[in-house]
Amino acid sequence: MATTVTPQDAPASDPVQVAGVAPIKTEYLKPKNDPAKQNKRQYDTALLDQAEEQGAYQEQNSEREAKRVKLENQPEEPAADIPSIPTDESAKPKKRQKRPRGQNKKRDRIAVWDEVTICNEVAQGKTCEKGKNCRWSHDIDAYLANKEEDLGPNCPQFDLFGQCKYGIKCRFAKAHTDTEGKMIVDKEKTASIAEADVFKNAGLREFQKALRTRKVELRKADEYTLWYNAAKLRRQEINEGINILPGTQLGQSNGTSGKSEGLNGDDGGLQNEVPRSETATDGLMDDNAEIKQEIVRDTSNGDAGEADASQTEAALGKVPNGGDVAKQENKSKIKEKAVNTTIFDEKHREARRKILEKFDHDPATIRFRCDRKKPLDFRGKTYLAPLTTVGNLPFRRICKSFGVDITCGEMGMVTNLLSGQQHEWALTKRHVSEDIFGVQIAGNSVQTIVRCCEAIKQSGIELDFVDLNLGCPVDSITKIGAGSALLDQKAKLYDICAGANYVLDDTPFTVKLRKGISTSKPVAHKLLPLFKQAGVSLVSLHGRSKEQRYTKQADWGFIKECSNAVEDLPLFGNGDILSPQDYWHQIEDEHLDGVMIGRGGLIKPWIFTEIRERRVWDISSGERFDMLKDFAKCGLEYWGSDTMGVNTTRRFMCEWMSFLYRYIPVGLLEVLPQKMNDRPPAYYGRNDLETMMASPNSKDWVKISEMILGPAPASFNFVPKHKSNAYETDNYEG
Incomplete structure (x- = not known):
């Protein structure tokens, strides 16, 4: 009780x-x-002991021993007391397996099969069309002789759907097998409910195959990529222009010939690639013309100074015994010109920086913002964070039973989704009880993230929002430039968010991020205005940096400062919520729209009941x-x-x-x-x-x-x- x-x-x-x-x-x-x-040392020791029992560290220990022996100038071979790794000489060479994910990498993959793997068709009492060509066993007697005992009298599959697709393979087979060994079917229940009615976003095999064979047309993503590539070149040209020396033609690098940068309205040939309405340079012509005129005036003055200096030097050279005086005056002129040049360079660079800033926030990008977004009102709702591995569909069902409002699937990598991998698309499945549900993705490039968002949209899966992971601190993710590694790339983040927002059409786009990469250099507060301008519907902010991972305490003071910094951008805080007291203490901030709960939901999923009922549950x-x-x-x-x-x-x-x-x-x-x-x-x-x-x-x-x-x-x-x-x-x- x-x-x-x-x-x-x-x-x-x-x-x-x-x-x-x-x-x-x-x-x-x-x-x-x-x-x-039990304490942490014993816990870690227990894990190591189990891994060693499996032989998981055997190879690693052998390598360490070999290095030690080598340092002692001994033959480079493992010590005799190190057991060798058993190998099967007769085994056929296998494909190289993917490296295991997670923090405990030295662990065995658990995949337990029946001793006799029987054909699915035969297990259901049907006839296998492949006959002798089937790779699985058709010997029912041999299978039943080796099958383990049933686990109980009731089959969850049969109770839910009225039939069990596993037939005699089911570990509760007696619940739906008659005295003659035939499968029982509850026709009334099968007529009223199907698997697709319970588990949404399934049955995407044809779409996944089309993705693998590149038969899915992602037109909006291609359109945005065309604009993005043009904008990237334009931004690069403006950046290069910042370092142009005075007296050189604008658009050239330090006097060398180069493509015109287009300060007089010429976009360097980009207009031939992208229609004028699709470029991000509209509205810059007038500003560029003014800046050009100012720079030309300063450059003209600099040329005049050069001429005067040359004439003075020539005159002094004709005066007897005037060489020393000429040198001194010439040095003075050169020093004065250097000061003038420095002033000019600073004015020039500042003008170019203004062009770059205007370009990065040009109104033309509004064309890629959809004004038909579905309303996303999460204020005051409880939100279960997307959780890799443990945030699976059955766990989310448990949290729904305790009263959580918003759920999100596990993080999927955009490259795996674009290649149509079955296990990655399985992360988008949704239970019928998840009334507000989103899909989280992670990637490292503008093109792949934008294309993945359009693929998700075209797949027709049922979801309420798409979330971009900018907070994952795991090395395997950040080393490829995804997750929290993107936090220091402001321009790239803007392009990602604007493009994803565009191709998703009316589906809201959200982001989840940390306060920064380094604890001493938070950047989240600088990114919030960018997210707002790019059309992001909601931001979830974890009060830790990447380097902190999950140690120290979450910085809720920083989260609240961010919530006060930007208006009209919904913000959820995240970090260290393990009790209703923690939740209600943080939610008191009137500018904070809600609180996302991650590890607190794993440790005690009934926290959502405690929050709703405002009580502590023993x-x-x-x-x-x-x-x-x-x-x-x-x-x-x-x-x-x-x-x-x-x-x-x-x-x-x-x-x-x-x-x-x-x-x-x-x-x-x-x-x-x-x-x-x-x-x-x-x-x-x-x-x-x-x-x-x-x-x-x-x-x-x-x-x-x-x-x-x-x-x-x-x-x-x-x-x-x-x-x-x-x-x-x-x-x-x-």
């Missing part, structure tokens, strides 16, 4: 509370010498276990109820539990609320299940999954993809 704790019931702050350590009541603390105590371990059972049901409906689907659900459940274990029950805390970056000392729960749920050992997470999904296969050895904690202190006993 859930209990409610009001802020008045919270105990007073403990004066001896250690900074960075969660204040847990003394009676629940484990003894310091308890071998089962949720029991039994209620949390029921939540995990609901996740398993959602996972089996989405990933499937066969062996592969069951263990995919198990893996993502364990990934989620790598965050869930960080929750500290309300009844165990001396001071409320729990803080995101406070590390808990090792503690006992109020019952065995609560104690197990607090364990940082992934073997305990697998045990919990076995209580719901049955025994895990022997080959299932889980290591989480991400390190969920961001604790700062590591020097206390717990």
Whole structure:
């Protein structure tokens, strides 16, 4: 039974509370010498031990040993006690696998299949059209002889759709198999509901194939790319013009011949490529003409000075014994001319900078802003942040059941989407319960991001907005120039946002970013006016820099300064929200439109209920276990109820539990609320299940999954993809 704790019931702050350590009541603390105590060091050691058991670090250790031996001038070979990596001589060479993503890269990929892989058609009681040419087994008796026991009496697929597409492969097959071994179909239910009615944005295989074969015409993106390339050249010409020396023809570089820069209205041939209405140089002619006249006047004066100096030098050269005087006066003239030239250069460069600034904000770009955008009113709504790996569709369903308003799919890479990769387009799937849903993308170039946005628009998927990731701090993303690496490229960001906004037509375009790349040099406040001008519908700002990742505290003071800086641009804050008190404290800012919740939703998804009902929920371990059972049901409906689907659900459940274990029950805390970056000392729960749920050992997470999904296969050895904690202190006993 859930209990409610009001802020008045919270105990007073403990004066001896250690900074960075969660204040847990003394009676629940484990003894310091308890071998089962859990802290960050033990957690990391557990992960390393599991990885070593899998042999994941074997190759790395061999390389390190080889380097050590080499330094000792020994033969360059691994030490004898280093075990060799087993190889299969008879195995055929395989394609090079992609490098694993995530922070714990040295982990095995978990893909568990049946011992006998039977044909899908045969499993459903149908006849396989491929016959003997089918690559899968048609031997039903052999399959059933090796199949593991059913996991329960009710099949989630059958209960939802009235039939199970996995047939005898289903781990709940008895629920829809008659006494003769035939599959049962509930015709009434199948007539009323289809899979496409529950899981939206599926069935895109033909469109993905067309993308792969480049048969999808992205006309608006091509139109924008044409303008962008012309604008890029024009911007480059203006930039080069800033460094032109006085006395040279404008449009030439330091006296060398070159293409005319077009200050008299000539665009250097760009008008032949782009119609006048599509260029970004309209309205510059008058300003350029004035600047040109001013520069010509200054240049003329400079030439006159040169002539006077030459005449003086010639005259002095004819005067007897006047050589020294001539040299002194000539040096004086040269110095005076250098001063005049410097003044001219500064005036010239300042004039060119004004042209560049006007060009970058030229009204012609308004042509690429759509005025028919759907209204995007998120003010006061709760927003679950897009979360890689753990922000999957079944998890979002759990958050919807707790009352979240806005959800967004996992980040998809634009290059993978444009190449029609199935696993990337699967990230755009949407459950029918997600009433406000968006898709997040990441990329590093103007053309690919704009083309991807139009491809998403043409695909016909149901969504309410498209979000651009400018906040991902992961090295594998930033090294290719995507994510937070774009924050220092102001002009490029404007081109991306303007183009995406244009090709998406009436679909709103939003961005999620961090305060900057470097903590000491925040840039987000400088980008907000740019986003507003480019037509961005909403900005979500994380109060940390890229170099901070998830350490230190989020800078909500900076977020609120940004919210006051720009009007008519909806802004959501993000960072360290783990309680309703945190949420309502930040939402008090009248200029802040809302708060986005990321890790707080992973650690305790019932935070959305707490926010809506304005209470602290002391949720029991039994209620949390029921939540995990609901996740398993959602996972089996989405990933499937066969062996592969069951263990995919198990893996993502364990990934989620790598965050869930960080929750500290309300009844165990001396001071409320729990803080995101406070590390808990090792503690006992109020019952065995609560104690197990607090364990940082992934073997305990697998045990919990076995209580719901049955025994895990022997080959299932889980290591989480991400390190969920961001604790700062590591020097206390717990």
